[in-house]
Amino acid sequence: MDYDKARLVEVDWxxxxxxxxxxxxxxxxxxxxxxxxxxxAAITNADANISRAEITTREDRKALLDFIxxxxxxxxxxxxxxxxxxxxxxxxxxxxxSWQETK
Numbered sequence: 001m002d003y004d005k006a007r008l009v010e011v012d013w014x015x016x017x018x019x020x021x022x023x024x025x026x027x028x029x030x031x032x033x034x035x036x037x038x039x040x041a042a043i044t045n046a047d048a049n050i051s052r053a054e055i056t057t058r059e060d061r062k063a064l065l066d067f068i069x070x071x072x073x074x075x076x077x078x079x080x081x082x083x084x085x086x087x088x089x090x091x092x093x094x095x096x097x098s099w100q101e102t103k
Contacts, residue, residue: 020070022051023077027084027093031063035089039065042083048076062091 029035036055043050052068071077077095084093 018072020049020072022068023071024096024098025067025069025081025084025093026096027065027067028091029063029065029087030089030091031057031061032089035063035087036065038087039067039084039090042087043067043069043080046076046080046083048080066096 027039040050049070050067051070054066056064069080071080081093084090
């Protein structure tokens, strides 16, 4: 493609004010006392803010912990997920994109 160079505008990202993105993470755990506190602490200790949480316990003694978490980038998301995965009793944790949610 041939661009009109007079119309190009130079831009810079504002790195002085880092922004965050809201992502949903879903964690399947054993349903036992302290799991919500442990998972929440792991997310917080990974420097992420929890803006929403939804907890569902199941009849099979498992719990599904869904969080909306504020992250800075994909490396930060990876750090959050790894911190949660290290918790004893966590069976699975993953990011959920809107197209993956069942209605």
